[in-house]
Amino acid sequence: MSYKVSILSDAEADIDNANIWYESKQINWGNKFFKIISDSVNYISQNPFASEDIYNGTRRFVIKKFPSGIYYKVNPEANEIQITGVLHFKRSKRIIKRRHNL
Numbered sequence: 001m002s003y004k005v006s007i008l009s010d011a012e013a014d015i016d017n018a019n020i021w022y023e024s025k026q027i028n029w030g031n032k033f034f035k036i037i038s039d040s041v042n043y044i045s046q047n048p049f050a051s052e053d054i055y056n057g058t059r060r061f062v063i064k065k066f067p068s069g070i071y072y073k074v075n076p077e078a079n080e081i082q083i084t085g086v087l088h089f090k091r092s093k094r095i096i097k098r099r100h101n102l
Helices: 009-025 029-046 089-099
Strands: 004-007 052-055 058-062 068-075 080-088
Touching: 004 009, 004 029, 009 029, 009 080, 029 058, 029 068, 029 080, 068 089, 080 089
Parallel strands: 004 080
Antiparallel strands: 052 058, 058 068, 068 080
């Protein structure tokens, strides 16, 4: 069963900013990043508990080929996933903790 996925505006901004940054480094990298994010979100919707719980219910899916993770929370009762961030590993802990008031 597939879970419904919502992406918070902060996470959407993370994706947009990373897309712009990668595209500025090499042509088509931004598109590759976006495609991998799309595929990863689809995987997460099908396998929400496959990723490690790293912060009190916040899970991190490690993105292949990019040093980043998709951070999300699962509400199993509602069959919903809320993506809270898509961040480079050097930035992730501080930002995710702040977004979740941890």
